[in-house]
Each structure stands twice: as C-alpha cells, then as structure tokens.
Amino acid sequence: xxxVIQSPRHLIKEKRETATLKCYxxxxxDTVYWYQQxxxxxxxxxxxxxxxxxxxxxxxxxxxxxxxFSDYHSELNMSSLELGDSALYFCASSFVxxxxxxxxxxxxxxVT
Amino acid sequence: DAKTTxxxxxxxxxxxxxxxxxxHSTISGTDYIHWYRQLPSQGPEYVIHGLTSxxxxxxxxxxxxxxxxxxxxxxxxxxxxxxxxxxxILRDGNSGGYQKVTFGIGTKLQxxx
Numbered sequence: 001x002x003x004v005i006q007s008p009r010h011l012i013k014e015k016r017e018t019a020t021l022k023c024y025x026x027x028x029x030d031t032v033y034w035y036q037q038x039x040x041x042x043x044x045x046x047x048x049x050x051x052x053x054x055x056x057x058x059x060x061x062x063x064x065x066x067x068x069f070s071d072y073h074s075e076l077n078m079s080s081l082e083l084g085d086s087a088l089y090f091c092a093s094s095f096v097x098x099x100x101x102x103x104x105x106x107x108x109x110x111v112t
Numbered sequence: 113d114a115k116t117t118x119x120x121x122x123x124x125x126x127x128x129x130x131x132x133x134x135x136h137s138t139i140s141g142t143d144y145i146h147w148y149r150q151l152p153s154q155g156p157e158y159v160i161h162g163l164t165s166x167x168x169x170x171x172x173x174x175x176x177x178x179x180x181x182x183x184x185x186x187x188x189x190x191x192x193x194x195x196x197x198x199x200x201i202l203r204d205g206n207s208g209g210y211q212k213v214t215f216g217i218g219t220k221l222q223x224x225x
Contacts, residue, residue: 004155033212033213035213042197042199042215042216042217042218043150043156043213043215044215045212045213045214048212056211056212058212090155090156092155092156092213099144099146099158099161099203100158100161101156101158101213102158103155103156103157104155105154105155106154106155
C-alpha cells in the first residue's frame with residue numbers, strides 16, 4: 001500500500017538560509033499534518049490542512065509557513081533558519097473522519 | 113486537554129506478553145483513547161484506539177477500565193521489532209475531524225532477546 005512520502009529525507013542548511021520540505025500524502029487522504037521532533041524529544045504538532053485550507057495551528061514559528069496544493073501535496077517553508085530548527089520533521093495524512101494518522105519517514109534537517 | 117500518565121520505561125522478554133499501562137483520570141466522556149508507537153529512526157505509527165469497549169486488531173489489544181480512568185495496551189507476544197516508544201493519547205471525539213495528535217511522554221519498551 002502507498003505510504004506518505006517526504007522529500008528530501010536529509011537536508012543540511014546553514015544559519016539564516018531557507019528550506020522547503022515536501023510531503024505527498026496517501027492518495028485520497030484529505031488532511032495533512034506537520035510535526036517537529038527535536039533531538040530526544042517527542043513530536044510536536046506544527047500545522048494541519050484539510051482540503052487545502054489551514055485547519056489547525058500549533059507552535060509553529062512565524063518564520064515557518066506551509067500550504068497544501070491542489071494535488072494535495074504539502075510544503076513546509078522555513079526561513080531564517082536557526083540552529084534550534086535542527087530536528088526531524090514528520091508529515092502525516094489521514095481522512096478527516098478517521099482516527100488513524102499515517103506518518104511519513106520524516107525529513108532530518110540539520111542547521112549548521 | 114486531558115492528560116495521560118505512563119511509565120517512562122519497561123522491559124519485556126521476547127515472545128512474552130507485554131502490558132503497557134496508561135492512566136487518564138481526567139478523561140471526558142467523549143475522549144477516545146489512542147495508542148501510537150515510534151520505532152527508532154522512524155515516524156510514529158498508529159497502533160489502536162477505543163472508546164469504552166476492549167478492542168483487538170492485528171497489532172495489539174486495548175483493555176479499557178470500566179471507569180475509563182485507565183487503559184492497558186497489550187502486545188500478545190513481544191518481538192524485537194516491538195521495541196519502541198509507546199504513546200497513550202486522548203483525542204476528543206466531539207472536536208470534529210482534522211485533529212492533531214498531541215504526543216506526551218511515552219513508555220520506552222525494551223525487548224530482551
């Protein structure tokens with residue numbers, strides 16, 4: 001079965017640079033979520049989209065923005081990167097009415 | 113949000129059953145109990161969920177106390193692949209769709225060969 005696809009899997013950026021992470025949800029899933037997991041920490045919710053509209057927002061810095069496109073893929077844009085942004089970024093998708101979220105393998109972002 | 117309390121870590125021998133407890137004394141009537149797990153270097157993975165009745169699926173069983181203030185995730189035969197952090201999470205069934213998963217401090221399960 002198709003899973004959530006994230007690209008790139010690894011990304012190295014320098015401070016103050018920008019980064020774009022991509023997420024391709026499971027086909028026909030209408031909801032996408034983004035999570036951040038710092039080293040040794042639990043995943044923290046950033047933002048979600050339902051049918052291409054922002055549906056919920058967590059502790060996402062103002063330097064970050066995200067959107068969901070007409071083909072349902074989503075992108076997380078991160079600007080003015082800081083060392084503290086180094087983390088694993090997970091995308092998850094689901095049907096809006098489902099209890100199950102399916103997570104991708106994550107993008108490991110390293111800011112140097 | 114109603115909170116959950118889990119032990120920080122547990123150990124189990126391979127091929128033995130594992131009972132992972134979760135306390136949620138402030139659970140509301142519309143809260144569903146969910147379990148996710150995260151294997152090393154992987155994204156979280158849905159395990160099971162329930163409301164009032166015990167639930168079984170191919171991965172595990174969920175036993176819910178009659179007063180719903182606690183629950184237990186049961187892995188019937190632990191394998192090395194079950195070594196992971198297990199999260200017990202409450203999600204409000206009345207809040208509509210597109211509800212985020214709020215991860216707390218889970219239980220790190222170590223499986224001993």
